[in-house]
Amino acid sequence: MHKYLEGLNENQKAAVEHIDGPLMIVAGAGSGKTKVLTTRIAHLINCGVDAFNILALTFTNKAAAEMKERVEKVLGNTEARNLYIGTFHSVFAKILRVEANKIGYPNNFTIYDTDDAKNIIKEIVKEKNLDDKHYKPSFIYSRISAAKNSLIGPDEYLQDNFIQQEDQTSKRPLIGEIFAIYARRCFNNGAMDFDDLLFNMHKLLSQHPDVLAKYQHRFRYILIDEYQDTNAAQYSIIKMLGAVHENICVVGDDAQSIYSFRGATVKNILQFEKDYEDVNVIKLEQNYRSTQTILNVANNVIANNKKQIPKKLWTQNVPGERIVLVKTMTDNDEGKFVADAIKEQQMRNHYANRDFAILYRTNAQSRSFEESLRRMNIPYKLFGGVSFYQRKEIKDFLAYLRLVVNNRDEENLKRIINYPARGIGKTTLDRLVVYAHENNHTLWEVIENGAGNSKIDAFVMMIKSFQAILQTKNAYDMAFAVGKHTGLVQDLYNDKSVEGLARYENVQELLNSIKEFTETPDEDGEITDKTLGSYLQQITLLTDADNNDDENADAVKLMTIHAAKGLEFPCVFSVGLEENLFPSSMNLYDRDSLEEERRLFYVSITRAKEKLWITYANSRYRFGSLVQNEESRFLQEIPDSFIDKSFTGLARPQASTRSFGQGFSSATNVDRGSLEKLPSLKKLADKLAAGQQRNASPTIASKPGSAPTVDPNFVADNPNDMSAGMKVMHQKFGIGEIKTIEGGANNRMAAIDFGDGQGVKKIALNYAKLKIMD
């Protein structure tokens, strides 16, 4: 017997040893799904299947990387490098890059992210003189996206009576027309959005039997992770690819289906058995992750959903502690409570920072937790939120790179033709765009053929000079040249404001990441391609979740529940359990959406291994004003016997009657209670916290796709202790000497000489984080 089979239970082993024919693995939360999947791949290879013939599709690049790594570990050799593992989008993008010409696209097609797509839609809405308050770009985008994910193109959209009826009802009858224009414009730009990667992959395979046959032959064994999250387009593509060999193995858990808003349909997993003859179904029901109590809570909650594959999750783990349910007055109190509880657990049970995760429904909720953690000097890492790649300076830079690779791309051309400012006005540009569209040319063709404008000619010359070296230079050399010769880097460098500095650093960071890309050996085995085109293709498909740089850094993790899927943590705070927030107010009105919210809650509960806290606030800021919310209906689905009520004295049923302030501050943190009694001190603390946040914000996500981990060793000193002549350290500027201090008590400005080209900077003492060096 192979050694890797030893640690498996009966069902896991059965799943691993199944080789040919369709297989569905229903894997409950924490049941060792990834282990089974990776061991199965290793087993296939050991049984003589060529790694080149195995395709594994995941939803995040991170999951793909982890899988590859783990297979490699089991095998003990590098054969895993030859596997074709990736996300749906990245694998299809790679294939489309090879086959693009067959469906009329250039090989170097641009990939538009959601922002790009919405901007184009916005333009179209404007051009058609429609009201963009009514024809909201985000709404239209979601309609188009949903259509494409159901394999409905513009023509079908316009001809579909039901869809047209829907648009009539919502008083937006022109969406179909906008869809058609949008699709044509993307095509003319040589660009695909995320949905096009699926839609066009499907198109490619259905229109070109030879191509289909080629990949059917190539991918003799197909494995799909998170099958419950696949949409109709993905389903169709998988079905086509697997039609010959039918060696399809899907893994999923209907209870964890949380992406229906993206077109995913649980139907795919519920119907898998009907799609193929002789489907082998294996259920993994033993949970190895959580305590019995946590699992009981999860089971009780999910039992309220009607549509389910029957299964019974059980565990041999210890019963564990009851879960803690806490109500606080405000969202800020919720933040404080969590930070206090983390500190307390660290003192009492010696947990590390990395053992904690705070999971919320929406990204906007992160703020109060960031503040409280920062105030208590607990290092944290924020996942998600505004992505690094969405920042203006990054998009500008990438726009140049994209244009160089694909000059048909009108959107990116328009973005940077006058940035940095080179005197090409809006009027001129608009005229050229109209001319181009009317004469069926790309914008580039028009400006390339002499617009009779010396500024434009100079711009064209510059872009052409980049294109001339495109084939001989790698991505980093190209990016460096672009940054230098466009004046982009210099432009940002000249801006000495705090924001300007952050932008400059972000661009440097981008350059670093491109350098890293060119220097990292490609594990793909397929394409060893360090060109700019190759870089751009993967960069758009990268997400924040994929950044594993400092994933193991000792920091508390903050993320949405969606982002937490597939992860586990010793201690979990599931926060914001309030009606209208969780479940979200947008999903209260039909059973399916509500059940999805419940599955989301289920996912958050089942992330916890040892301890679980569930919190909610009586009132919180939303849209800048205070709103009151009832406790989430999901809380009533947790039997009292699993809840620790002694903890704050605030748990049900007294929740609404007892005042919050006393309960929690005495139960969790005495120091803070006394701090609050001194108004002046508290004010100072608040001010400091606010100032630190303002100071920290420009550096958020200074690394690709990530927010900063607060340096735990850097403790700012009280600014009142500082005076002229002192040496101080600034986290970014380094060590400097205070020359003068001006201004009154709350507004003291220090002139600090940091030397070495950075010179004297004026810094507001109340906001800056400075450490006294003497």
Added chain:
DNA sequence: TGATGCTAACTTTTT
């Protein structure tokens, strides 16, 4: 033409 400052609109969730 470009920069600055104010208002309004906004928040699900992600490849």
Added chain:
DNA sequence: GTTAGCATCA
């Protein structure tokens, strides 16, 4: 509380 878009001013 934040950000994008618009209006106003230099």
